[in-house]
Amino acid sequence: MPFVEQPLQGAGIRIAIDRGGTFTDCLGIIPGKPDVLVKLLSNDPTNYVDAPTEGIRRILEQALNVSIPRGGKIDTSNIESIKMGTTVATNALLERNSTKCALVVTKGFRDLLRIGDQTRPKLFDLNIRRPETLFDDVLEIDERVTLHDSTEDKSTLRDPNRDSYNLERGVGGEAIRVLRPIG
Secondary structure, three states: OOOOOOOOOOOOEEEEEEEOOOEEEEEEEOOOOOOEEEEEEOOOOOOOOOHHHHHHHHHHHHHHOOOOOOOOOOOOOOEEEEEEEEOHHHHHHHHOOOOOOEEEEEOOOOOHHHHOOOOOOOOOOOOOOOOOOOOOEEEEEOOEEEEOOOOOOHHHOOOOOHHHOOEEEOOOOOEEEEEEOOO
C-alpha cells in the first residue's frame, strides 16, 4: 500500500509515555480539556501487569469520564496517537548489564559499535581497553531505508518524483523511502 500523506485530525487523545527503570510517566493531551498526567511505578505486579497500559487506561478513564476495569480490553478508538520513549535500554547500556541478545544492523555495519567514533580519553595511550559488547552475535540485514524529504535544503522538499518512490509510513507518521527492501 503506497504512502499517502494525511493531515493530523486533531480530534483524538494524544498520549506520550516515558518508561523508565523506576517510574513511568504518562501524559494525556485531550482536546478541550486540561492535560492528564499519570506517574506510576514501572514495576508494580500487585496492581498492574504493564505500567504504560495502566497509564493509558487511567488517562482514558479521566478523559472520557468512564470506568475501565484493570486487565480488560481498552477501546483505543478515541486515541489519535501514542508515543513512547524509554530509558530502560539506555540504562542497560550505561550499567553494562543486559540479558543475552543480538545486534541487528544494516548489511555492512557489523563493526559499527566496535569502531564507535574513535574517541579516546588518553589520545596517545597504546594500550586501549574497550569494554566488552553487550550483544553476543551480530545479524546483518540486506536492506536500506532513509527518511524521505530529510534534508536541510528546502528546495528539494516535496520532490515531484515522489510517487515513483517506494514509500512507507513510519511508526511516528514520517515518510520512509525504502531503497532496498528486506530480501
